[in-house]
Amino acid sequence: MSDPLDSLDTDGAADPMAVTPELVRAVTDALDESGPDDALMLVAHLHAADLADMLEALRPDDRHDLIAALGSSLDPEVLADLDEHVRDRVLEDIDPSAIAAAAAELDTDDATYLIEDLGAVAQRQVLEAMPAADRALVEAALAYPDNSAGRLMQRDYVAVPSYWTVGQVIDWLRDSDDLPDEFYEIFVVDPRHRPIGTVPLYRAMRTRRPVAVEDIMQIELHLIAVEMDQEDVAYQFDQYDLASAAVVGSDGRLLGQITVDDVVDVMREEAEEDIHRLGGITAEGDFHLPPLQTVRRRWVWLLVNLITAVIASATIAVFADTIEQIVALAILMPIVASMGGNAGTQTLTVAVRALATRELTAANAARILWKECIVGGTNGLIFAVLAAFVASLWFASPIIGLVIGLAMIINLLVAGAAGMLIPLGLSRAGVDPAISAGILLTTVTDVVGFFAFLGLAKLIIL
Amino acid sequence: MSDPLDSLDTDGAADPMAVTPELVRAVTDALDESGPDDALMLVAHLHAADLADMLEALRPDDRHDLIAALGSSLDPEVLADLDEHVRDRVLEDIDPSAIAAAAAELDTDDATYLIEDLGAVAQRQVLEAMPAADRALVEAALAYPDNSAGRLMQRDYVAVPSYWTVGQVIDWLRDSDDLPDEFYEIFVVDPRHRPIGTVPLYRAMRTRRPVAVEDIMQIELHLIAVEMDQEDVAYQFDQYDLASAAVVGSDGRLLGQITVDDVVDVMREEAEEDIHRLGGITAEGDFHLPPLQTVRRRWVWLLVNLITAVIASATIAVFADTIEQIVALAILMPIVASMGGNAGTQTLTVAVRALATRELTAANAARILWKECIVGGTNGLIFAVLAAFVASLWFASPIIGLVIGLAMIINLLVAGAAGMLIPLGLSRAGVDPAISAGILLTTVTDVVGFFAFLGLAKLIIL
Numbered sequence: 001m002s003d004p005l006d007s008l009d010t011d012g013a014a015d016p017m018a019v020t021p022e023l024v025r026a027v028t029d030a031l032d033e034s035g036p037d038d039a040l041m042l043v044a045h046l047h048a049a050d051l052a053d054m055l056e057a058l059r060p061d062d063r064h065d066l067i068a069a070l071g072s073s074l075d076p077e078v079l080a081d082l083d084e085h086v087r088d089r090v091l092e093d094i095d096p097s098a099i100a101a102a103a104a105e106l107d108t109d110d111a112t113y114l115i116e117d118l119g120a121v122a123q124r125q126v127l128e129a130m131p132a133a134d135r136a137l138v139e140a141a142l143a144y145p146d147n148s149a150g151r152l153m154q155r156d157y158v159a160v161p162s163y164w165t166v167g168q169v170i171d172w173l174r175d176s177d178d179l180p181d182e183f184y185e186i187f188v189v190d191p192r193h194r195p196i197g198t199v200p201l202y203r204a205m206r207t208r209r210p211v212a213v214e215d216i217m218q219i220e221l222h223l224i225a226v227e228m229d230q231e232d233v234a235y236q237f238d239q240y241d242l243a244s245a246a247v248v249g250s251d252g253r254l255l256g257q258i259t260v261d262d263v264v265d266v267m268r269e270e271a272e273e274d275i276h277r278l279g280g281i282t283a284e285g286d287f288h289l290p291p292l293q294t295v296r297r298r299w300v301w302l303l304v305n306l307i308t309a310v311i312a313s314a315t316i317a318v319f320a321d322t323i324e325q326i327v328a329l330a331i332l333m334p335i336v337a338s339m340g341g342n343a344g345t346q347t348l349t350v351a352v353r354a355l356a357t358r359e360l361t362a363a364n365a366a367r368i369l370w371k372e373c374i375v376g377g378t379n380g381l382i383f384a385v386l387a388a389f390v391a392s393l394w395f396a397s398p399i400i401g402l403v404i405g406l407a408m409i410i411n412l413l414v415a416g417a418a419g420m421l422i423p424l425g426l427s428r429a430g431v432d433p434a435i436s437a438g439i440l441l442t443t444v445t446d447v448v449g450f451f452a453f454l455g456l457a458k459l460i461i462l
Numbered sequence: 463m464s465d466p467l468d469s470l471d472t473d474g475a476a477d478p479m480a481v482t483p484e485l486v487r488a489v490t491d492a493l494d495e496s497g498p499d500d501a502l503m504l505v506a507h508l509h510a511a512d513l514a515d516m517l518e519a520l521r522p523d524d525r526h527d528l529i530a531a532l533g534s535s536l537d538p539e540v541l542a543d544l545d546e547h548v549r550d551r552v553l554e555d556i557d558p559s560a561i562a563a564a565a566a567e568l569d570t571d572d573a574t575y576l577i578e579d580l581g582a583v584a585q586r587q588v589l590e591a592m593p594a595a596d597r598a599l600v601e602a603a604l605a606y607p608d609n610s611a612g613r614l615m616q617r618d619y620v621a622v623p624s625y626w627t628v629g630q631v632i633d634w635l636r637d638s639d640d641l642p643d644e645f646y647e648i649f650v651v652d653p654r655h656r657p658i659g660t661v662p663l664y665r666a667m668r669t670r671r672p673v674a675v676e677d678i679m680q681i682e683l684h685l686i687a688v689e690m691d692q693e694d695v696a697y698q699f700d701q702y703d704l705a706s707a708a709v710v711g712s713d714g715r716l717l718g719q720i721t722v723d724d725v726v727d728v729m730r731e732e733a734e735e736d737i738h739r740l741g742g743i744t745a746e747g748d749f750h751l752p753p754l755q756t757v758r759r760r761w762v763w764l765l766v767n768l769i770t771a772v773i774a775s776a777t778i779a780v781f782a783d784t785i786e787q788i789v790a791l792a793i794l795m796p797i798v799a800s801m802g803g804n805a806g807t808q809t810l811t812v813a814v815r816a817l818a819t820r821e822l823t824a825a826n827a828a829r830i831l832w833k834e835c836i837v838g839g840t841n842g843l844i845f846a847v848l849a850a851f852v853a854s855l856w857f858a859s860p861i862i863g864l865v866i867g868l869a870m871i872i873n874l875l876v877a878g879a880a881g882m883l884i885p886l887g888l889s890r891a892g893v894d895p896a897i898s899a900g901i902l903l904t905t906v907t908d909v910v911g912f913f914a915f916l917g918l919a920k921l922i923i924l
Contacts, residue, residue, distance in 0.1 A: 017697075017820055024825035047682075049701045057826055083821075173668045183664050184646055184705065201663040202645050206635045220509075235479070238730060239511045241723035243646065243705055260722050261703035267726065268700060271733030272815060278740065279811025280804055287816045291836040298808050299841055302801060306848060309800040316793045323785070323792050330785050330792035331778045334799070334908065338771040339764060342742055342901075346760050349741025353734060354749045358479055359545075363486035364519055374753040379761055386768060439804075446796070 018050040024057045031062045036069035043070075052081035055090065056288065064093055076102035080110035085288040088117055096122060100129030103138065107181065108155045109262060112141040116151075149228040152266070153247040153256035156180035159187040160213060162196060167209030169199075180257070184243040187254060188217045194252040195221055200243075223248050226255055230266045235358070237263040274356055277434035278349070280305075304439055312337070312446035319454035322462060328395045329457050332404055335387060336453045340411035340445030343379055347372050347419025348441050352433050355423055369420045376416020380409035399461055407453035411445060418444045480512040486519045493524045498531035505532075514543035517552065518750065526555055538564035542572035547750040550579055558584060562591030565600065569643065570617045571724060574603040578613075611690040614728070615709040615718035618642035621649040622675060624658060629671030631661075642719070646705040649716060650679045656714040657683055662705075685710050688717055692728045697820070699725040736818055739896035740811070742767075766901055774799070774908035781916035784924060790857045791919050794866055797849060798915045802873035802907030805841055809834050809881025810903050814895050817885060831882045838878020842871035861923055869915035873907060880906045 023042065030038035043051055043066070055063050055078070067074065067090060079102055082090060091099060091114075103111040103126065111134065115126050127135050137155050144150025157180060160169050169186060173179065186204060188197040197217030207216050222240050224233055224247045236242065237260055244259045273283035280301045286294045316323070316333070323330045351368075354360035360368060384405035392401030422440050423433035485504065492500035505513055505528070517525050517540070529536065529552060541564055544552060553561060553576075565573035565588065573596065577588050589597050599617050606612025619642060622631050631648060635641065648666060650659040659679030669678050684702050686695055686709045698704065699722055706721045735745035742763045748756045778785070778795070785792045813830075816822035822830060846867035854863030884902050885895035 021823045021825035024823070028825075047702060049703075053701075053820075056821065057823065059829065170667060174670055179664075179668070182662065182705075200644065201667060202641075205632060205663060205667060206641070208636060238726050239515075240509060241511075241726075243644075243722065260705065260726070264700050264703075264722070264726065264729065267729055268733070268819075271730070271737070272819075275733070275737055275740065275815050276811060278737065279807050281808045281811060285812060285815065287812050287821055287830075291833050291840070294833070294837045295840045295844075298805075298837065299844055301808070302805055302841060302845060303848075305804045306797070306801060306845060306852075309797040310852060312800070313793050313797055316796070320789045320793065324789045327782045327786045327792075330789075330795075331775050331782065333792075334778070334796060334912075335768070335771040335775055337796070338774070338904075338908075339768060342767045343760075343764055345741050346743045346763070349738060349743060350747060350749050353737050353747065357730070357734075358515075359518065359749055361483045361486070361519065363483035363490075367521065368749075371753050371756070375756045375760070378753070378757045379764060382757075382761055383764060383768060386765075390768075390772060442800075446800075450796075 017053075018046060019053040019057060024054065027054060027066070028058065028062055031058075031065045031069075036065060039066055040069055048075045048077035049081045051075070051078045056083055056086050060089065063090065067093060072098070074102075076105045076114075077110070079114055080106055083288050084117065084284070085286075087114070091115075091118065091122075096125040097129045099126045104130050104134045108134075108137045108141055108256070109152055111138050112151060116142060116146075144226065147230045148226070149224045149230065149233050149247050149258060150226045150255075152230055152233060152262050153224075153226070153258050154180055155256045157187060157246070157254070157257040158183050158185075159189045159193070159195075159254055162188050162190070162212070162214035162217070164213050165209060166204055166207045166211050166213065166216070169204065169213060170209070182259065183257070184259070186213075187246050187257070188213055189254055192252075193254050195223060195246045195248065195254050197221070198246070221246065224258060225250070231270055233258060234263050234266045234270060238267070270356075274352065274434045277432060278352065278438060280438065283435075301439075308439055308443040309446075311443060312450060315447050315450040316454065318451075319458060322454055322458045326400075326457065326461065328391075328397070328400055329454060332391055332395075332400070333450055333453050336404060336407045336411055337446045337449035339383055339387070339408060340415040340449045341442045343376060343412045344415030344419040344441045344445050345438065347376070347416050348423060348437055351420050351423040352437060355427050355433055360424075365420075365424055369417065369424075372416040372420045373413060376413045376419075377409070379416075380412030383412065384408040400457075403456045403460055404453060406456055407449065410452040411449045414448045415441075415445050479515075480508060481515040481519060486516065489516060489528070490520065490524055493520075493527045493531075498527060501528055502531055510537045510539035511543045513537070513540045518545055518548050522551065525552065529555060534560070536564075538567045538576075539572070541576055542568055545750050546579065546746070547748075549576070553577075553580065553584075558587040559591045562588045566592050566596045570596075570599045570603055570718075571614055573600050574613060578604060578608075606688065609692045610688070611686045611692065611695050611709050611720060612688045612717075614692055614695060614724050615686075615688070615720050616642055617718045619649060619708070619716070619719040620645050620647075621651045621655070621657075621716055624650045624652070624674070624676035624679070626675050627671060628666055628669045628673050628675065628678070631666065631675060632671070644721065645719070646721070648675075649708050649719070650675055651716055654714075655716050657685060657708045657710065657716050659683065660708070683708065686720060687712070693732055695720060696725050696728045696732060700729070732818075736814065736896045739894060740814065740900060742900065745897075763901075770901055770905040771908075773905060774912060777909050777912040778916065780913075781920060784916055784920045788862075788919065788923065790853075790859070790862055791916060794853055794862070795912055795915050798866060798869045798873055799908045799911035801845055801849070801870060802877040802911045803904045805838060805874045806877030806881040806903045806907050807900065809838070809878050810885060810899055813882050813885040814899060817889050817895055822886075827882075827886055831879065831886075834878040834882045835875060838875045838881075839871070841878075842874035845874065846870040862919075865918045865922055866915060868918055869911065872914045873911045876910045877903075877907050 027039050027042050103114050115123050186199045187195050190196050197219050199217050203216055222236050222245050224245050226247050226249050244257050246254055247256045249255050276283055276285050282297045286297050387408050388401035388405035391404045392398045418441055423437045426433040489501050489504050565576050577585050603613055646663055648661045649657050652658050659681050661679050665678055684698050684707050686707050688709050688711050706719050708716055709718045711717050738745055738747050744759050748759050849870050850863035850867035853866045854860045880903055885899045888895040
């Protein structure tokens with residue numbers, strides 16, 4: 001039997017991924033053929049985040065076998081790093097007491113992620129099997145809304161009174177057992193435990209022992225309210241280049257801290273949600289879902305599209321007699337609709353993204369709308385000439401060229417305006433513009449495209 | 463005259479943004495009416511990143527006036543935080559010697575960002591006006607490719623030999639003038655200046671003075687090669703939850719460090735690029751571009767779409783005689799094409815995103831392709847029944863219902879397969895799948911939709 005590691009040397013060392021397709025294949029082969037010990041040897045060197053990727057890349061049955069083989073040597077961090085669909089399927093195979101033991105080892109935010117979507121019975125079993133102190137923290141986190149700062153925060157942090165000296169802080173840090181795994185700043189609190197300043201570690205380390213904390217603390221604080229939405233948390237970190245930030249309750253008291261690594265995950269998720277929604281799928285994505293669950297997630301959106309497509313077709317039906325007389329119209333009409341859809345999607349994409357990054361606001365909406373109308377009109381002129389030229393030659397009819405040219409100008413102008421107004425309107429109505437703007441837009445550009453083209457043909461040619 | 467701050471109290475304190483539409487309006491009014499001093503008062507309290515947002519939100523002429531009013535009190539960080547299009551227009555108004563003074567105050571990576579896109583003459587002027595040491599660092603950074611780790615890194619970092627004690631490190635930090643503004647870890651280097659370990663600050667602070675650095679250093683290093691693409695850098699930070707990382711040259715020597723705040727910017731940019739490309743616009747976006755430059759960026763893509771739309775129309779032209787006999791076909795055919803386009807886009811979006819996050823690889827491509835065919839076939843069946851029902855009733859013709867149903871199954875099955883195969887193929891060919899997958903996909907679903915529907919009609923009905 002050949003060494004399963006042999007096949008791994010082909011890929012260059014430049015690949016930044018530890019979990020290469022070759023490694024996934026080698027692990028799969030080991031699990032299916034040579035046995036779990038070879039598979040364990042192959043994954044032994046992997047970082048927790050990479051082992052999570054490996055589990056995600058495996059087929060469900062192989063995943064099950066690898067987890068069984070890992071047994072109690074499975075690092076709890078691996079579970080916290082799994083995609084949520086995979087996490088929930090993996091947890092089905094693990095005993096509640098083992099999940100509880102894993103959760104107790106994790107930071108509060110990771111422990112909460114681990115069990116937040118478990119069924120009520122299973123969640124209760126896990127919580128009851130956890131040490132009381134950890135359980136209380138996780139229960140408190142679960143009481144905060146999904147996607148809030150309260151879910152993201154760790155309850156361990158370092159806070160000191162302002163009259164301490166740097167020397168006292170250092171001595172206390174050296175003696176204390178109950179510190180977070182990682183921290184980047186020391187919060188300075190008043191007697192009521194409200195943050196009044198912060199000392200980044202790089203500043204504390206450079207300061208001599210007798211200096212008081214209050215003399216070196218930064219008083220510019222970017223406090224996170226515990227009920228703040230995670231998207232706003234990510235905005236704060238991005239805007240102010242934070243490595244960590246204090247989370248406070250409504251009374252201003254320090255409750256915990258959020259670190260940038262959790263915010264990086266949020267930023268990836270939020271961007272992913274926008275991309276998914278623009279593509280007409282649910283925000284969470286369905287890459288790791290089995291086929292039938294995927295169908296269930298997607299078909300509603302296609303149903304909406306069927307309805308809007310029927311509406312667009314009804315526009316064509318109005319001109320059935322015109323098409324019967326000039327079949328060239330039926331051939332050319334998808335071009336007008338398609339160009340409007342694409343030009344409108346360009347505008348829409350910029351608008352949805354600019355809303356998400358808060359560049360598009362009430363203050364500049366009118367100016368940007370005007371710009372998009374100019375862009376739409378200019379592109380309309382360019383493509384009116386091109387389409388008129390193509391259509392005139394194709395059907396040896398300059399008048400058909402004239403009709404498609406005029407329809408193109410109208411539709412691209414409307415596309416530019418609709419591409420801005422639809423996301424702005426949805427956003428003002430409190431709806432995520434990414435989720436439904438695309439389908440509304442193509443309905444508009446299809447209806448306007450068909451109506452302008454066929455209507456002008458009826459007016460001008462017949 | 464009323465106090466320009468009056469209008470700002472309407473918005474709730476919950477808004478995480480410092481630059482509200484109300485503030486932008488107040489600044490605009492002040493610049494246009496009451497004079498620059500009122501505007502300066504309004505922006506005086508803003509963080510550099512917020513002032514950059516304010517400048518981006520203003521009309522070009524107001525932006526010019528505000529920068530003129532700020533004069534030499536403008537924080538260089540503001541310039542480094544500007545969107546690149548706005549940055550380049552703002553720099554046109556600033557004297558090269560003033561730009562040089564600003565660049566000299568910034569970290570190397572920010573100074574490089576500031577001047578990287580200046581014209582050759584202006585860039586030379588700025589570089590020559592900079593202090594020699596800063597100039598050398600910026601010139602070295604500019605020599606690395608765009609979007610490489612070399613561009614992102616700061617040249618200031620903290621590195622110590624492994625035999626030092628924690629006490630020596632602390633004393634050295636307290637005495638040294640030449641330290642980075644911010645740092646989260648102390649790199650441990652060998653005599654040839656190659657990183658052999660790292661001590662996070664929170665670990666150093668908790669360790670007693672006599673302990674040697676080599677006894678507490680982490681030897682698991684996530685080194686960044688200086689020519690690594692920034693997307694791979696972001697992957698490393700995200701995957702391994704890094705706050706900072708050492709950048710090394712090809713000889714393994716430590717050159718600089720990258721901190722997570724720069725990586726957060728990269729992640730936002732990369733996600734934005736994917737969203738923009740999927741929407742058919744250039745990766746950088748054009749929100750801040752004037753109309754005619756926006757047209758120039760977008761029209762090429764619309765030209766490609768015109769060509770593919772003509773190809774789809776040519777498919778219809780093949781069946782011109784069939785449409786002439788049954789005009790209902792012209793009315794219904796966009797429904798089949800539209801459903802295929804939307805179902806395919808769902809698959810495509812998941813595939814493009816999964817390629818970007820490296821979840822879709824050669825190891826699982828076959829399995830996911832199979833899944834998408836099942837999803838496409840199932841959705842095809844569902845919507846075949848629905849469309850057949852609608853079409854049969856609408857045109858009182860069960861046979862037209864049968865034709866649209868069969869065409870729907872074919873097109874949604876093809877859409878699922880094409881939605882996976884197109885991005886996979888583009889990615890294997892070394893092309894960014896986000897940039898051209900959408901237009902290829904809708905060409906496929908339009909052609910197959912029209913061909914299947916009209917072809918089946920010709921076969922079955924006529």
